[in-house]
Amino acid sequence: MYRMGQYLLRDSRVHQLDPRIKIVSVILMSILVLYxxxxxxxxxxxxxxxxxxLSRTGIRPIQQALKPMLIFFAFLFFLHLxxxxxTPIPPFPSWRVTLTYEGLYTGAFTTWQFxxxxxxxxxxxxxxSPSELVGAIERxxxxxxxxxxxxxxxxxxxxxxxxFVPTLLEEIARTRDAQTARGARFNQGGxxxxxxxxxxxxxxxxxxxxxxxxxLAVAMEARGYGGGDRTMLQELSLRRADYVxxxxxxxxxxxxxxxxxxxxxxxxxxxxxxx
Amino acid sequence: MCFFYEQHPMKTRASIxxxxxxxxxxxxxxxxxxxxxPLPPVPITLQxxxxxxxxxxxxxxxxxxxxxxxxxxxxxxFPVFAGGKGGLGVLMxxxxxxxxxxxxxxxxxxxxxxxxxxxxxPWMICAMGVGTxxxxxxxxxxxxxxxxxxxxxxxxxxxxxxxxxxxxKVTAASLAALKIKKHIRLSP
Numbered sequence: 001m002y003r004m005g006q007y008l009l010r011d012s013r014v015h016q017l018d019p020r021i022k023i024v025s026v027i028l029m030s031i032l033v034l035y036x037x038x039x040x041x042x043x044x045x046x047x048x049x050x051x052x053x054l055s056r057t058g059i060r061p062i063q064q065a066l067k068p069m070l071i072f073f074a075f076l077f078f079l080h081l082x083x084x085x086x087t088p089i090p091p092f093p094s095w096r097v098t099l100t101y102e103g104l105y106t107g108a109f110t111t112w113q114f115x116x117x118x119x120x121x122x123x124x125x126x127x128x129s130p131s132e133l134v135g136a137i138e139r140x141x142x143x144x145x146x147x148x149x150x151x152x153x154x155x156x157x158x159x160x161x162x163x164f165v166p167t168l169l170e171e172i173a174r175t176r177d178a179q180t181a182r183g184a185r186f187n188q189g190g191x192x193x194x195x196x197x198x199x200x201x202x203x204x205x206x207x208x209x210x211x212x213x214x215x216l217a218v219a220m221e222a223r224g225y226g227g228g229d230r231t232m233l234q235e236l237s238l239r240r241a242d243y244v245x246x247x248x249x250x251x252x253x254x255x256x257x258x259x260x261x262x263x264x265x266x267x268x269x270x271x272x273x274x275x
Numbered sequence: 276m277c278f279f280y281e282q283h284p285m286k287t288r289a290s291i292x293x294x295x296x297x298x299x300x301x302x303x304x305x306x307x308x309x310x311x312x313p314l315p316p317v318p319i320t321l322q323x324x325x326x327x328x329x330x331x332x333x334x335x336x337x338x339x340x341x342x343x344x345x346x347x348x349x350x351x352x353f354p355v356f357a358g359g360k361g362g363l364g365v366l367m368x369x370x371x372x373x374x375x376x377x378x379x380x381x382x383x384x385x386x387x388x389x390x391x392x393x394x395x396x397p398w399m400i401c402a403m404g405v406g407t408x409x410x411x412x413x414x415x416x417x418x419x420x421x422x423x424x425x426x427x428x429x430x431x432x433x434x435x436x437x438x439x440x441x442x443x444k445v446t447a448a449s450l451a452a453l454k455i456k457k458h459i460r461l462s463p
Contacts, residue, residue, distance in 0.1 A: 026352075030363045034421075068359030076369070076422075083428065110422075117364020125352035125361070133351050157298035158351075161344050164302040165355065172310055172321070187313045191443060194314060198447045201310075202321065205303070206328055206455060213299045217292040226291055 007129050014055035014127045018242040019136035021249065026124045028253045033116045035260040036109070043256060044116055048123070057126050065122035066115070073111050080107035134159045139236050152230050160216070168209065175204045297337050300329035301344030304377075305355035319440035320357050323410070326381055327403050327448035332455060335385030342377040349374070372417025376410035383409055399449040407441050 014022075029047075032040050052059070086102030125133075138155035145151050176186070184197040220226075238246075307321030330338030345355065346366065354361040356374065366374055384406030388394050394402070411434050418429040 027363060030367060033364070034367055065354075068354065072360070079422070079432070083424075114364060114368055117368065118360075118362060121352040121362025121364055130351075130353075137347070137351070153294055154347075157294055157301070157344050158347055160295065160298040161302040161305070161348055162353070164299055165305045165348070165353075168299075168303050168306040169309060172306055176310070191314075191439075194312070195443055195447050198312060198321075198324070198443070199451050202324060202328070202447065202451050203454060206325075206332075206451065207459075209299050209303050210296075210332075210455075210459065213292070213295045216299070217295045220291050220295065 008057050008061060008126050009129075010056045010127075012054060012056040012127070013241065014051065014123075016241065017127075017245055018236060018238055019128050019132040020140055020236060021242055021246055022124055022128055023133070023136055023140065025245075025249045025253075026120050028249065029120050030117055032253065032256040032260070033113055033120070035256075036113060037260050038109070039259050040256045041112060041116060043252075043259075044120075047252065048116070048119055051123060055123065055127050061126055062119060062122055065126075066118060069114075069118055073114065076114065077107040077111045080110060130162055131159070134162070135232060135234070135236060138232075156225075164212070167212075168205070171208060172201070172205050176201055179204075293333075293337055296333055297340040298344050300325065300333060300338075300341035301348065304329065304342065304345040305348060305353075308355055308357050309359075314440050314443065317436045317440060319437075319444060322357060323377075323407070323441065324444045324448050326377055327384065327406065327445065328452055328455075330381040330385035330406065331388055331399065331403070331448065331452040333385065334389055335382045338385040339378050339382035342381045346374055346378065367421070369418055369422035370414070371421070373410055373414035375417070376413030379413060380406040380409040396449055396453060399452060400445055403445040403448060407445060 029044055033044060052062075081099055081103045084100050084103030084106055086100035088100055128136075134155050137158065138151050141149060141151035141154060179197070179200045180186070182200075184200050185193060186197050186201075189197075304322055304325045307325040310321045311318045312321070326338075326342060329341045332338075333341065349356045349361050350363050350366060352362045356365050365371055384402050387402035387405060388399065391398060415426070415429045415433050418424050418433045419426060422429075424432070
C-alpha cells in the first residue's frame with residue numbers, strides 16, 4: 001500500500017535541527033537552484049553530498065524519491081534535446097531531427113536542476129516528521145496572524161488533510177473495485193461509457209467525503225475545538241546547534257546569491273528573457 | 276476578518292465545518308491525483324475532477340482554500356502532485372503553473388456558480404470550462420517562462436493533449452455536482 005511521505009526515524013544532527021530552519025533552508029536552496037547558475041548548482045550538489053552521511057538516511061530512500069520522477073526527467077531532457085536550435089551534432093546528420101550541442105547542454109542542465117530540487121525536498125521530508133513540519137508551518141505563519149491569517153487553523157487543516165489522504169485513497173480504491181464488480185469499465189468502451197464509469201466512482205467518494213467531514217466537524221466541536229487559544233504540546237525553541245546551522249545556511253545562501261548576481265543574473269530567474 | 280471565513284472569538288459550528296470541508300476536499304484532491312484512468316491520448320487523473328466538485332459544492336473561497344491546502348501538502352514534500360511528485364521544486368518547475376492555476380481556477384469557477392440561485396447543466400459546464408481555461412492559462416505561462424518554450428510549442432505540449440480528458444472531466448463533474456446538490460444541502 002501507498003506510504004505517505006518517507007520520514008525515516010534516525011538519530012542524526014539533521015533530524016534534531018529545528019524544522020523551521022530546515023523549511024526555510026529548502027526554500028532558499030530552491031530559489032538558488034532556479035537561478036540556473038552552474039557554479040551555485042555545483043555548490044548545492046556538494047552540500048547535499050555532505051548532508052547525506054550527516055542525516056544517516058542512506059542512498060536508497062533518495063533513489064526511491066527519484067523513481068517516480070524518472071519519466072518527467074527523461075521528457076524534459078529530450079524536449080530540450082530535440083527542440084533547441086543551434087549547432088548540430090555531426091554524427092547524426094542523416095536523422096530526421098537534428099540534435100544540437102545547445103540542446104544537449106540545456107537538456108542536461110535543466111534535468112540536473114530538477115534533480116537537485118527533488119533531492120532537496122526529499123531531504124526535508126526524510127528528516128522531519130509530518131507533525132514537526134505542521135508545527136513549524138504554524139510557527140512560521142504566526143506573524144501573519146495580525147493580517148487575519150489564522151495560523152493555528154491553517155496548521156489544523158493541514159494535519160487534517162494529511163491524515164485523510166490515505167483514508168480517502170483507500171476509499172477510492174474500494175469504490176472502484178465495488179463499481180467494477182457491478183459492471184463499470186474504466187479502461188474500455190467509448191467516451192460515454194467511461195463518463196458513466198467515472199461518475200459512478202466519483203459520486204460515492206464525494207458523498208462519503210462529505211459525510212466524513214460532517215462527522216469530523218461534530219467530533220471536533222464536541223471536543224471543544226475553537227473554544228479558546230490553542231497551545232502546542234511541544235513549543236519549538238532554538239538551541240545552539242540551530243543557531244550554528246542558521247549561520248552556516250545564511251552564509252551559504254549569501255554566497256550563492258552573490259555568485260548569481262555577480263554573474264549577471266537578474267533578481268528573479270523566471271523573468272529573465274528566454275533565449 | 277479573514278479572507279476565507281469570518282473569525283469569531285468562539286468558533287461557531289459553521290466555521291469548524293467550513294474548515295473541515297476545505298481540508299477534506301484538499302485531501303481528496305491529493306488522493307485523486309493517484310487515480311489514473313486510461314483515456315487516449317493521455318491518461319487522466321481525478322485530481323481536477325475533484326477540484327471542480329470542491330469549487331462547485333463549497334463555493335469560490337472554500338474551493339480555493341481547499342486547493343491551497345492541497346498545494347501546501349505538496350510543497351511540504353509529500354508526493355501528492357500528479358505522478359507522485361512533491362516539493363517546492365515542482366511548483367516552481369515548468370509544470371508548476373497548472374498547480375498555481377488550481378487555486379485561481381477553483382476561485383473563479385466557484386464564484387461563477389454562485390451567481391445564479393440554482394445553476395443548471397449548461398451554466399455548470401460553462402463555469403467549469405472557464406475554470407479549466409484559467410488553469411491552462413497559468414500552466415502555459417509558466418511553461419513559457421520556466422521551460423523557455425515558445426507559445427505555440429507550449430500550447431502543443433501543455434494544452435492540446437489534455438483537451439479530451441478535461442472535456443470528459445468537466446461533463447462528469449457537472450453531472451455529479453448537480454446530482455449531489457439535489458440530494459444534499461451544504462450548510463456552510
